[in-house]
Amino acid sequence: MKIFYWSPFLSNIATIDAVLNSIKSLNSYDKNNNFDPSLIDAVGEWAQKKSKTQEIQIKKLYKKEIYQLLPKGSFLRSRFSQTIIFLLSFFRLRKLIIKESPEYLIAHLIVSLPLLLFTTFNFKTKLILRISGTPKLNFIRKFFWRLFSKKIYKITCPTHSTYNRLKELKIFPEEKLNILYDPIISVREINKKKLEKLDNKLRKQEFILGIGRLTKQKNFKLLINAFAEISTKLPKLELIIIGEGEEKNKLQRLISELGLDNKVHLVGYKNNVFNYLYNAKCFISSSLYEDPGFVLIEAGFLNKIVFAADSKTGPSEILNFSKRGFLYKNNNYKDLVRIFFNFNELDPLELKNKKIYFKKYSKNFTFFSHYKFLKKILS
Numbered sequence: 001m002k003i004f005y006w007s008p009f010l011s012n013i014a015t016i017d018a019v020l021n022s023i024k025s026l027n028s029y030d031k032n033n034n035f036d037p038s039l040i041d042a043v044g045e046w047a048q049k050k051s052k053t054q055e056i057q058i059k060k061l062y063k064k065e066i067y068q069l070l071p072k073g074s075f076l077r078s079r080f081s082q083t084i085i086f087l088l089s090f091f092r093l094r095k096l097i098i099k100e101s102p103e104y105l106i107a108h109l110i111v112s113l114p115l116l117l118f119t120t121f122n123f124k125t126k127l128i129l130r131i132s133g134t135p136k137l138n139f140i141r142k143f144f145w146r147l148f149s150k151k152i153y154k155i156t157c158p159t160h161s162t163y164n165r166l167k168e169l170k171i172f173p174e175e176k177l178n179i180l181y182d183p184i185i186s187v188r189e190i191n192k193k194k195l196e197k198l199d200n201k202l203r204k205q206e207f208i209l210g211i212g213r214l215t216k217q218k219n220f221k222l223l224i225n226a227f228a229e230i231s232t233k234l235p236k237l238e239l240i241i242i243g244e245g246e247e248k249n250k251l252q253r254l255i256s257e258l259g260l261d262n263k264v265h266l267v268g269y270k271n272n273v274f275n276y277l278y279n280a281k282c283f284i285s286s287s288l289y290e291d292p293g294f295v296l297i298e299a300g301f302l303n304k305i306v307f308a309a310d311s312k313t314g315p316s317e318i319l320n321f322s323k324r325g326f327l328y329k330n331n332n333y334k335d336l337v338r339i340f341f342n343f344n345e346l347d348p349l350e351l352k353n354k355k356i357y358f359k360k361y362s363k364n365f366t367f368f369s370h371y372k373f374l375k376k377i378l379s
Contacts, residue, residue, distance in 0.1 A: 001035050001378065002102035004059065004125075006093070007109045008042040008085050010072050011213070012244075012269065014182075014294045015108055015132045016049065021183035022106075023056050025371040035378070040096070042089045042110075043067045059100070061092040073246050086113050097123050104153070104378060108132050115144070118151040126153035128377070130180075131162055145171045154377055156180035158292045159314045178377055183370035184297045185362060194278035194302060202279070207238040209280035211273055211295045212287065214245030214266070219309075219331065221247075221254060223286040226333040228258045230340055237281070239264045242273055277302050282343070288331060289313045297365045300324065300358035305343065305351060307336065324358035 003026070007019045023037045038057040039046055044065030046053055070084060071077035094117055097105065106128045107114040118127045129152050149172045156178050157163040163179050166172060197203070208227065212218040220241055227239045241251075241264070248266060255264045270276065273295070277283060283299035285308040290296070292314035299306050300318075306325035308315035309332075319325040326343055329335040343351075363369065 001104075002100060003035055003037045003104045003106065003378070004097075004100070004102045005037065005039050006042075006105055006107045006111075006114055007039075008082075008089070009045050009109055010070065010078055010081055013213070017184075017294065018132065018182045019108055020049075020052055020056065021186070021367060022370060022374065025183045025367040025374070027055070029368055029371040030375075038102075040093070042085050042093075043070070059096060061089055061096065082110055085110060089113060090117070093117060094121060097125050101125060104128055106130055112144075115148040115151070119148050127151060128153055129155045131155065131157050131166070142169070142171055149173065149176070152176060154178055156377065158182050159317050161313055161317045178373075180373050180377065181364050181370060182292060182294065183367045184294050184365040185301050186367055190274050190298065190301065193272045193274040196272055196275040198275055198279055202240070205238055206236060206281050207240050207279075209276055209283050210239065210241040210243075210286060211276075211283070212243050212285075214241075214243050214247040214251060216247065217288055218243070218245075219286040219288050220251055221286075222331060222333045222336070223284055224251065224254055224258065224260070224264060226284075226286075226336045226340070227264060228260060229333075229337045231260070231263055233341070234344075237263075240276065240280075241266050242268070242270050242276060244269045274298065274302065277304055280304060282307065284336070284340075285309065285315055286336075287311070287315070290315050292318060292365075296325075297362050300355075301362040301365075303355045303359060305354065306358065307339065307343075318361070319358075320361075324354055324361060 005019050005023060007015060009016055023039060026035045026037045038059050040059045040061060041047060042061050044062060044067035046058060047065055070081040090113060102125050104126050105114060108130045109132060111129055114127055155172050155176050160179060163177055166177055167174055210220060210223050214220060231237060252266060255261060277299050282305040285293060285296055287309060289311040290313060296306050296308060296315055296318055308319055308327060309330040310316050310327040311330050316327060319327050326339050328339045
């Protein structure tokens with residue numbers, strides 16, 4: 001059974017790992033070789049991930065790689081580049097589907113292209129639409145999704161909150177909606193990488209950890225402002241933020257204005273975040289929204305206390321009314337500070353129970369769990 005994955009990207013986002021891990025889960029647990037997954041490389045984006053795709057079949061749509069030439073960063077640049085990918089790939093993807101005739105095409109990103117193709121042409125291939133994050137459902141998107149919904153075989157959602165949201169909006173027939181947790185947890189890899197040594201400066205230092213792209217959505221401004229108040233009572237505590245992005249200079253200026261240059265560290269992108277998570281006092285997500293929130297799951301698996309904004313999206317569901325961690329009011333750093341100080345004085349047994357509850361829940365996001373649910377959808 002041929003399965004093609006369509007997921008062109010422009011920057012390092014969590015969906016990249018979700019796609020790769022989904023393919024790896026099929027390759028790892030499909031003992032009877034029922035599934036034959038391949039990854040479609042539109043303009044050379046996946047060629048940048050050679051170390052991660054060595055054992056994955058790649059279907060190239062391009063003759064000459066142009067990924068490095070595409071503008072990236074701002075909203076307008078990204079939209080321009082997505083339009084270029086759309087135009088260059090339209091007939092190439094159509095040709096590939098006709099020639100290879102896969103049983104399924106699973107679309108994660110720039111889904112407008114496969115949606116339009118499947119609406120315009122009749123393929124034997126079945127289209128599965130993956131909702132990779134909380135969808136911004138303006139009038140135009142709602143209209144086109146309803147228009148194209150007849151050609152979609154299944155829609156998979158990463159959380160119950162997204163599933164319920166789509167169900168309420170009645171954009172797609174309810175029988176087409178499915179919950180499919182992302183394959184986030186590779187037990188062997190995490191247990192190995194968590195033991196890698198940190199930089200000498202951090203080994204004996206107690207620190208709070210934040211991870212994500214330095215963008216408006218991730219809202220690290222809130223985390224830095226909250227830490228400024230936290231550090232007045234806990235002067236030995238430091239804050240480490242892992243990630244790159246367009247707001248780096250703005251955040252660095254804020255750190256300097258608050259006099260936190262020696263306490264808040266923007267350490268850039270890291271290939272391994274598990275050793276940081278493993279050694280952190282806690283993990284704090286400051287995002288305005290997530291769906292589901294990969295790092296939250298990884299932190300919970302590593303027995304860390306997790307804080308997240310109650311955004312009514314993935315983190316709210318994952319932390320389950322603060323039973324698996326701590327939810328604070330969305331975009332309210334004062335509430336985060338209040339809850340952090342409460343956490344710092346909580347009974348160790350209560351904290352232990354939160355960690356155990358989260359650890360058990362995180363097992364829904366293993367590669368094997370993903371494989372079992374995906375197999376049902378494909379069958």
